[in-house]
Amino acid sequence: MTGADRGSVLQVNRLAAATSPYLLQHADNPVDWHEWGAEAFAEARERDVPLLISVGYSACHWCHVMAHQSFEDEQVAAVVNATTVPVKVDREERPDVDAVYMAATQATTGHGGWPMTVFATPDGEPIFCGTYFPRDHFLQVVTAVDAAWRDRRDDVLASSTRLAEAIRGHLTPPTGVAVDDEALAAAVLALARTEDREHGGFGGAPKFPPSMVLEQLLRHHARTGDRAALDLAARTGEAMARGGIYDQLAGGFARYAVDAQWVVPHFEKMLYDNALLMRFYVHWWRATGDALAGRIAEETADFVVRDLGTAHGGFASALDADTDGVEGLTYAWTPAQLTEVLGPDDGPWVADLLDVTDEGTFEHGTSTLRLRTDPDGDAAAGRWARARERLLAARAERPQPGRDDKVVTAWNGLAIAGLAEVGVLLDRRDLLEAATRCADHLLGTHLVDDGDGPRLRRSSRDGVVGAAAAVADDHGDLAEGLLTLHQATGDPRWLRAARDLVDTALARFTSPEGAVHDTADDAEALFARPHSSSDGAEPSGQSALAGAALTLGALTGDPSYLQAADRALHAAGAVATREPRFAGWALAVAEARAAGPVQVAVVTPGPDDARGRALLETVRASPSPGLVLAYGAPDTPDAPLLAGRPLVDGGAAAYVCRGFVCDRPVTTPEELAAALAPPAGAQVEEDDPEADSRRGRSPSP
Template identity: 65%
Template sequence: MANRLKDATSPYLRQHADNPVHWQEWDEAAFAEARDRNVPILLSVGYAACHWCHVMAHESFEDEDVAALLNDRFVSIKVDREERPDVDVVYMAATTATTGSGGWPMTCFLTPEGEPFFCGTYFPRQQFVRLLAAIDDAWRAREAEVRASGTHIATALAQASSAPETAHIGEEVLATAVARLATSFDDANGGFGGAPKFPPSMVLEFLLRHHARTGAAMALDMAARTLEAMARGGIYDQLGGGFARYSVDASWVVPHFEKMLYDNALLLRVYLHWWKATGSAIALRVVEQTAEFLLRDLRTGEGGFAASLDADTEGREGLTYVWTPDQLAEALGEEDGRAVAAVLGVTPEGTFEHGTSTLQLPQDPADAEWFSGIRSRLLRDRGHRPQPPRDDKVVTSWNGLAIAALAEAGATLDRPDWVRAARQGADLVLGTHLLDGRLRRSSLAGRVSTAEAVADDYGNLAEGLLALHQATGDARYLRSSGELLDQALERFGDDDGGFHDTASDAEQLYLRPRSGSDNAEPSGQSALAGALVTFGALTGSASHLEAGRRAVDAAGALAARDPRFAGWSLAVAEALAAGPLEVAVVGADEVAAEMLSVVRASTSPGLVLAAGGPDSPDVPLLEGRPLVRGCSAAYVCRGFVCDAPVTEVEDLRRLLGRD
C-alpha cells in the first residue's frame, strides 16, 4: 500500500506525504495489512514543530534505501501526537518504561496487534538502519519470543496504570506545596530546577492564587521573579511577543524556538493575574504583546487558533529570530543599531550559533518611546525574512485555553477585540468539532478530524466557554459547557473521582491511559476539575462542585509528593479553599460598569461572575436577583452563603477584600 498521508487532517502527517516510505495513518487498514503480511509495525510519532522529527525525516524517511527496507519488511504508521494524544501517551509509557526516558520523535516497534516490543526516540540514519535489520531478523527467527515480549510489556503497563492514591488537598498540602517548590527554586534565574527549563505556567498560577488567598510573600516572590526573568529572556520574543516552548539553558537565554499555542494561552492568563496582583508594567506589556501574537500569528482563516510555529525556518533552527550587530545596524543605521544591540544583548560573540544572538531585555531602556519605535522597525524588518512554517491544525483543547485567556484578558483590560476573537474561536470549535454531541480532537481548514476528543479537550474547552460566558454574559456558552462536563462525567469518570484520558466508548488501545500529572498543559483530570468547580459555582450545582472536589483530591498524593507536576490541581484547590466566591452584578448603568471593573480586578482565586439584567432566568447567578430600590446592585456570596446586596462601589470593594 502506497503512502496514504496526502489527505490527512494533520499538517505533520502531510509533511511526510512525499516520503518514499509507504506511510499509513493509524487505522484498522494499517493493522490489517500488518496481520495479513505478518510483519511488525514501525510506529513513528512526532509533531509539526519538532526539530528532531525533521532531522530524522531528512536523514531516514526521505532516503530511498531506508524506505525500501521499511516498505519490504514493516508496515509504517505515522502519528501526530497532537492529533492522537491517546496513541502518544500509551506508547510513550512503553518508551519511558523500557528506556528510562522519552521524547519526540518517538520510534516504537509493535506486533501486528499493537503491542510494543522495542521503543526509542531519535535514531541517526546508520543506527536506524542497523536497528531495522536487527528487528527484522528477530521477527523472522524468533517471532514467538518477540510477541511474548510485547505481551509482557503491554500487560505490565496495563497493570501499572491503576488509579493513583487519592488524598485531600487542604490547607496543609497547599502550604507544604509552596515550601517544597521553594527547595527546587532557582534563586539566581527564577523557575525550578536546571536546564532545559520549561515555563512552569500552572505552578506559577498556583503560587499567585495562594498569595492572593493567604498573603504568603514567598509564593508571590517565586512567581514574580520567574515571570520577570522569562519576560526579559530570550525565551520571550522581544519583538513579536509570545514565548518559545522552553529554554535550553537555565537562564532563559536560548530557546528551543518552536512556539506552541498552549504555552502562550496559559502564560497570557498567568501574566494577567500577576498584573492584577502587583500592577507590574512588564506583566501588562507581556499580556498585550502575547495577545497580539495570538491574533496576528496564530489566528486561522476560520477564526480558530493554529497549533504552533515551527522551531526551524528553511531547515535552520531560529533563523527567523536571531540577530548579529551588523544586522541591527543594517536595519536601523549605525547609531541606533549600536544602541539597541546594547539594550537587547546582541554581541559580536553571540549567544546562539554562528555569532548570532537571541534578543533579551535585561532592563527597560530609559527612553520607552524610542524603544517602541525600534521594536516596530525591527519587527517589520524581521517580517521580510523567511518565516517558520505554521501548523494550522485547530486543536480543541488548546483553543479552549486560548478562548479562556483572551476572554478574561479582554474583559479585564477593556479590549473587546480580544473578547470578539475568543467568541469567534468558541463558535468555530462548537460548530465544527462538536458532532452529534461528541467532540472531535481537531480540524484543518474547517475539515474535522476523525480523532475523538480526549479528557483535556472537554475540560479546557469547557473552561474557555465558562470564561467567555463571564466576559459576555451569553448564556449559550454556560449551557454548552454544562453539556460537555456532563458528557465527561459519564464517559471519562472513574469510581475514585478521577478521570481517564480516553472515553469508555473510545477506541481501545493496549491500555486505557489515565494521568493526573500536569506537564506542559493541564492533565485531562485537572482540566475537568477546574471547569467543574467553576461551573458548579456559576450555576449553584452542588453535584458539579463535588465532582470537581473529588477530581482535585484524585491528584492529592501527587500534589503532596511533587507539586511541580500538580500545578493546575493545586490552583483549582486554591479556588475551592477561597469559597468559591460568587458575584452577580445586576444593572446596566455606569455604576454597574464600575462594579464590573472592580470585580474583574479582584485576585480571588475562586471568583466567578455573572452580569446582566435583573432576574435573568437563563443565568443562575442572576435569577431572582432584582435591582435594589431601582439601583444597580452587586450580590456577593461565598460558598453559596450570601451577604446583603450592595449598591455602592466602595461597599463592593469592601466585600471583596479590596479596602
C-alpha cells in the first residue's frame, strides 16, 4: 500500500491492543498510529519518511485538545499518514523516550510540555520539536518537514546529527558537588528568598505543589532546630490545603494551580503528587501536632485508596483534567447550586465559607472551593461536615472525570511509603493494609522472570504487566516504599525485596562515580541515554536510589549501601546546590544522611506486649530524618538490627545506635525519648496542649 493509500483508507489502528489508557484514547483515530518499537522504525526506513513522535498522557488537557483538533481530523490524518510514520507514546509508560525527546524539545524551543510533538529520522534522531500546535499550524509543520525531508535531506540530516550530539552531551551527568551542612543551610536560605510570603509557595504562577522541597524543610528543622525552615514549610502547606488546588470535598490535590493564589487548579489529580503530599502532611503533623496537617494527610490517603485503588491492589495513575471535554465540570460550583443542594439556610453559609461568589473565581460564573478558615466551634464544624457529605453526594451525580488505571511502579512505590506512614502514625490500620496489598501486587505482577532472573517492569493494567522495562526511579521509589513498609510492620520480607531492587539498580543503572542513569545498561538504546540530576514532580532516579540505598544501609548495617548513597548524592550535588527548588528529594535525602544513621531496634516478646508497643510509639513520634526502625523478636531472621539484641528482664527493650555505635538498652518510653532527643534548640514550640497526645495515639501494627 502506498503512502497515498494510507492517507485515504483508515487502517486497523495498532493501538487497539495497547495496555496504556492514553494510547487507547487514540485507538480509533484516522491517524495510523504505531506504538513505540522496532516495527515503526522499520517502516520509516522502508518508506523513507520521518517519524512523527507524539508524546502525552491520559490526564493531559492540551493532549485532548490537539487530539480533537488534529488527530481526529480526516484531512490532517491523510497528510500525516502519507508523509510520516506516526508513533504515539505514553510518557508515563515510557519515561525514557519522553526524557530524551523532551531534552531535545527544550533545547530547540526553550520550553517543554505535553503534548510533545517531535519529527525524527528513521533512526530516531530529532529533526524538529515542539509541543501543542493548533490544527492549521500543525498541518503547516507536517508539510514543511515533508518538503525539507524530500528536497534538503543532507541539511536535515546534518542538523539532526548536531542536535543529537548536543543532547547526548546535555544528558551526560555533571561533575559532582558535595551536599554538606553548609549547602543544606544555603538551600533553605535560597528557598526563603523565592517564597511568595503573601500566598505561600515559591515563585509565581503557575504554582506546583513543592512536596519534596517541603519535606527537606521539615527534615532541616528536625535536624538543626531551624524554626524558619519549619515556618516556611507550614505557610506553603496551609496555603495549599486551604486553596482550590485541594479538593475540599473529597480530599486530594490537583496537579497545579494556574494562578499564584492557589485558587484555580489544573484539575487533573496525579498519584505521585498525592503520595508525596500525604507523607509531607503527616510528617508536619508529627512535628507539630497541627490539626490541619493531620486532617489533610488522612483525607489525601483516603482519596488515593478510594478513588485511585484498583481491583488488583495497585493504584491508578491519575484522574483526568477534563470531564466530557470541559475542565472543572465536576468540581466547580455557583451559589445557586450550593443552595439547591443544601437549602436556603446552609447554602449561603457554605458559599461564604468556601468563597463561592456570584462573580465566580473560575469560568462562567462558577467558583472553585476554598476553605480559607475552619468553621468556628463544634456546632459550626458539625454543620460543615454534614454539608460536605451532602455536596459530595450531589457531586457524585455529576459527570465524572476519566481515570487512567495504569499502575506505574514508581508512583505506587511512593504511595506505599505514604500510606504506610499515615497508617501507622494516625492509627489507620486500613491504610497500612492498603499499602501491603499494593506491595504484594507489585512484587507479584511487576517482577517478571525473563530467563535471566526477575526483572522489574514499568507498569501494568487490569493485572496484566506491560512490556516496558522499569527505569531507575521505579527501582528507587519501590525500594523506598518497601523499606517504609518494613519499618511500619516489622515484616522482614519487605526488607529482602528492597535489597534485591537496590542491588539490581546499583549494578545496572549507576556509573562508578555514582551517577544514576534512567535506563539500565542493557536497556533499549535510544539516540541518547537519559539521565536526570533534577527532581521534578517526583524524585529523579538519582535521588530515589540515593534515598533507598541510605535507608537500606542503615537497616542492614552494610556500609557499602551508605557509600553508594554518598556517591549518588555527590552526583546530584550540582543541581542541589545551584537550584534547590529542583532538587527537593536529593536535599531531603542529604538531610537524612547528615542526621544519621540513627538505628533503633526494639525487641519484643510478642506483638501484643504493652511495653514494646509503648517503645514503638516513642520511636515513631521522633521526627529525626536519619532514624530507621527495626522491631520484632530477638534474632528475627533477615532483620540485621535485631541480631544479638536480647530482651531485658524478659521484656521489651530498645537499642539506640548512632553511626553503628550503640547505647545501653532502655526499657521505658521516657528513657527512649531522652536517647532520641533532637539537638539542643531543635524542639518545636508547641501551642496546642493536646499535640503530644495526638502524636502518640498510634499503636504499633
